[in-house]
Amino acid sequence: VLFAEGARALADARFHLILNRELIAKVSIGLESRLMKKHERQEIEQIRNNARRNARQQMAGRSARINTRSKKSHD
16 A cells, blocks of 8 residues: 555656646746747837937938038028
């Protein structure tokens, strides 16, 4: 009887170990996926910010050229 209970306990422990390993793997994959999505969102946001900054710089350069031309025409 004692041997049978020990064998059942061992089988139960192995089963729970397998479940825990599967859970750890799922959590790990989920966290990795979230980190990748976060990284992708950050990259997209950085591209948008760079595009906005470049557009502002170009607009500033155009308005500076326009202002320089208009000053020359008034002289």
